[in-house]
Amino acid sequence: MKFIKQVLLLLLLFTALVPTVARDMSKKDDVDVKEILWGHIKDSYEWHITDLGSEENFYPIVIHLPIIVKSSTGWHVFSSEEFSEEHDANGDRPGPYNLFIKSGEDKANPNLIVEKIGNKEVRPVDISLTKAACTVFIDGILLLLVILIPARWCRKHKADDPAPKGFTGLMHMFIMNIHDDVIKPCLGEDTPKYAPWLLTCFFFIFFANLMGLVPFPPGGGNLTGNITCTFFLGMCTFLITNFTGTKEYWKEIFWPDVPVWMKFPIPLMPIIELFGIFTKPLALIIRLFANMFAGHAIALCFCAIIFIMFSIADNAIVNWSAGTSMSIVGVLLSIFMMLLELLVSYIQALVFTMLSAVFIAQAHVKEHEA
């Protein structure tokens, strides 16, 4: 235990030294935290991993992702490498076929591909494999592996075989834990019908969250911190809830058990209930998005604060001492944030699944006893 402590301490000191190697210390330099933050959190057409080298021979490591757009001249598929690295006067990045990526400061389409037709800027049909879209594929494949490997064990074994070990055993326990302790208490006898869908949601969100914590590919894509992803998941719950709702569910919305003056002539309760239909999935969407987004933002801020402190003054000694002390604090805080994010990954997946189960269960109310 003592040995581990010493190693950790050494590592911390080492992290304090690394930035000093990389930078000229005696210069006041503004670190563009906003750019770092948005660059990591938001979707983009390239997968930027890191930058190597100093300002003279600057060498970014970027995975260029395919662009798929249908502009006024038809379908175009090309690499995002064809967009120039240099920003023009408006901050846009021009590319082929009159297409260009708008600057992040743009009001209408920040960081998105637009097509210039005459003087107008039109957004083309854009199904490019962006960073988030790639992450969807990666997470989808991961989910398939993680579920189908334990499922294959089940197909190959009989009930009286010895219990599975290792990963298969873990996944069996994990799945049954969610199934028996989260979904079943909510859904009761409807469990077999909706459990697979809810479990899919849970494990997709959970693994997407975890993959978001890994700082390099195949992880690092901030999928669940992207409103599109959570919007889709929330919409699915919304559709299932309302399309499988029983007659009693709709009756409770439009003619609830309240004094008559509350629903006639002014349909007070029905309006509130109707709003409830939409606020429920909205709560799911925003909660998951905001949690993951905030988690990533805070984790990045703790990292960025190190670099801010290293260029806080014009004096090398001040920079060095401030940066070094902040490195240690920043790394400790980052470790804390990572652990917290691990917890949040699980909790948010759990909350999403549990609330979805509750909403579906509410849509399957049986007739009240008089």
Add this chain to the structure above:
Amino acid sequence: MDLLIPNSGLLFWMTLVFLIVAFIVIKFGFPTIINMVNERKEYIDESLRKAHAANEKLSNIQKEGESVMQQAREQQALLLKEATATRDAIVGKAQEKAHEESARIIAEAKSEIAVEKQNAFNDIRGQVAELSVKVAEKILRDQLSNDEKQMELIGKLLDNVSSPVSNDK
């Protein structure tokens, strides 16, 4: 604000990939695992139940065995007791019989001895008589070896004979 507006391109990929993955996983993944785990659970519960029943049976058998052993021991003790009694009885009887027999044999021997003794007496008496006759004969023959002695004896005998006759008259 663009943070809160879903991107249609990403939504397309998300829908496509997620629905395909969800279909595969819902069709081949989760139900298989859930059914398997539930089956295994039932199997294990069943096995536990069986084990409990077997244990109960075993303890019953043990109890039964113990009672049988107890019974056997009691019976053994009883049998031993009976055997001892029988043995004592047999030995007693045998001794009694032996006593009787020995008494009988002794009595028989005694009577035989008595008879033999009588016989021996008689025998001895006869032999003694014979011997005495022979001795007498020898003596007589010695005494009567010459005539004068013969005469003297005859005379004596005659005296003896005559006197008692005179005495009788």
